[in-house]
Amino acid sequence: MDNIAGQNSSSKVLVNITVLILVLLWLLPTIGLFVSSFRDRDQISNSGWWQAPMSVDLNFRTRVATDNPREENGVFVLEGNVFADPSLTSNFPDGAGTVAAYGTRAVAPAEFAAGEVSELRGGGTLVVARDGSFRIETPEALDRGPTLYFEARTPPKFTLNNYRTVLFADGMDRAFINTLTVTIPATIIPILIAAFAAYALAWMDFPGRGLLIAAVVGLLVVPLQLALVPLLTLHTNIGIGQSFLGIWLAHTGFGLPLAVYLLRNYMVGLPRDIIESAKVDGATDFQIFVRIILPLSFPALASFAIFQFLWTWNDLLVAKVFLPSSSEAQVMTVKIADDLLGSRGGDWGILATAAFISIAVPLLVFFTMQRYLVRGLLAGSVK
């Protein structure tokens, strides 16, 4: 409709800008998570992720060695460079940096500006220059070197350490495998059961068909919460208890209404001629289903599979109730919500990485299969 009235160039610019702002708004939080997952722990707690490409002022400490004091005009002098400390090489690989401020107490690590002379508590003076070289003058030789605190500008630093910690030390690898173990059977099994039922509801004639379809539509909205207590009791009574078998059954049951509804809607739209001519040629219902309906319904099957996959992968509620809470059986969502948020509550790098690992697979599925997902959504709700 661009060729007819109602659009001019200034409103087009406005539309472009509005959409751009909305997209950025929608994308910004996720970018924050992604950037943070690659940042160093100290950097995260000292500057926001939006400052990630810039240098940060960080605090460091170093212990002055007392091995070779010099005596000059009756005072003992210790000289050296704070950046020479071997424990700081990971932050200052070339042994050089810029000191902004320094101090001698942990509570005030940036008490004095670089170059300023300060009094030591035990008598004597201390000065740290911008390039990190320090000079301590004391009336008597020190038997223990003082600890120096200093604030230095550090370049932006991106690491894979968070990923290493999360994947190999925090048990996230186990949770990842558990999630896969829950998800794959819970995605595959309902499809087949639902496909047969959907075929019967779409193409077979029997009394009570309309009632059954209405029942499926009704069950579509039954809140999961209702099912938790009675089913857990049932599982315990028949000996399944909280286990993988239990959660597969539960996910199968909860996914069925959508599967039946979606597949029936799709199968009803298949051309009647094909099915009838197959019947005339003597095909049984079973043959029609396997040879004709299943291959033709592939798009609908795929879109339900994506839904069910995303839903079971992302689920927290069903996993919390139907799986044991021990760490061997935790899925990723439970691991993050119950374990990491509690024990690693302040470690943003670890949290961001864990979250990113848990959303990476769904995002991959989403972007590669988006077409089927959209088609499934439309089949379900637009008539």
Place this chain on the structure above:
Amino acid sequence: MSPVLQGILTIIIGVGGCVGYFYFSNILLDKVIFPAKGPQAGRNINRANQVRPWLFLFPAMFALGLYLAYPVVGSFWRSLFDRSGNNFIGLGNYFDLFNESTFRTAVFNNLLWVLFVPAAATFFGLLIAQLTDRLRWGNIAKSLIFMPMAISFVGASLIWRFVYSANPDIGIINAIRDSMGMAALDPLQVPFWNNFLLMFILVWIQTGFAMVILSAALRGIPEETIEAAIIDGANPFQVFFKIKVPQIMGTIIVVWTTITILTLKVFDIVYTMTGGNFGTHILPSYMMTYMFRDDGRATAVAFVIMILVLPVMISNIRQARKEMR
């Protein structure tokens, strides 16, 4: 046995069992019970065809009945008993709940969620669908806004912690406050408004869903109606509100109700963001505080959710029956 092996075995048994069930039950029906030969061949074929739909339906109906229909009754029955499950106390659990201030807060908050989330998600969805409709990069924009659909509620909550955090070096809100010279505060502890911050996470997730469906509906509007309106001198706003919106009203209602139902089930966001503290409980998260501790109360809360869903359920069934005719 390791869970992975158990999973593979389950897939094989599950899929094999399904295929085997359907295949052999059909053979049994056609060859043994009602064989299509002999003097009664015709009658047997008809009979077999009467039974066959139920063969196809049985596994699904059994699972649906056990996992969704039975719990509605089972939950209600359980909610009439006390914590131990041995003593019948009638509606005692419900009376106790209504006397609790946290429960009343949860009901109130849930009503806020049900009003705000579908309205906001549908509004943003419609807005973006309309704006991206004629845009060259519209599909990329849509796909990026649709993306949160794939993210778990737990993941989304963590993502939004990087916006809401009280630490100005983590949370964007406080970083902005900091740069304007205001003191840091924890947005999630601001009474009443913290609810809306949590709701916005769900809006963020659901807008993409609304947008995809509404955008398809907008595309389906006959062009002549729009052309006629423009020729008659309607401005873009009139075209949108008076020509387009009325024509996709049915779809808007479907989107609205779908998001409403989802909103009534989501407990993850409240659970991971605030744990229900600072007056943010909603019914699903409130139910989880009783889960594993007092099944009577937990089922009572669940049944209250069911009652809230009931009007939507009835209207959906009506709609489905209308379409079938």
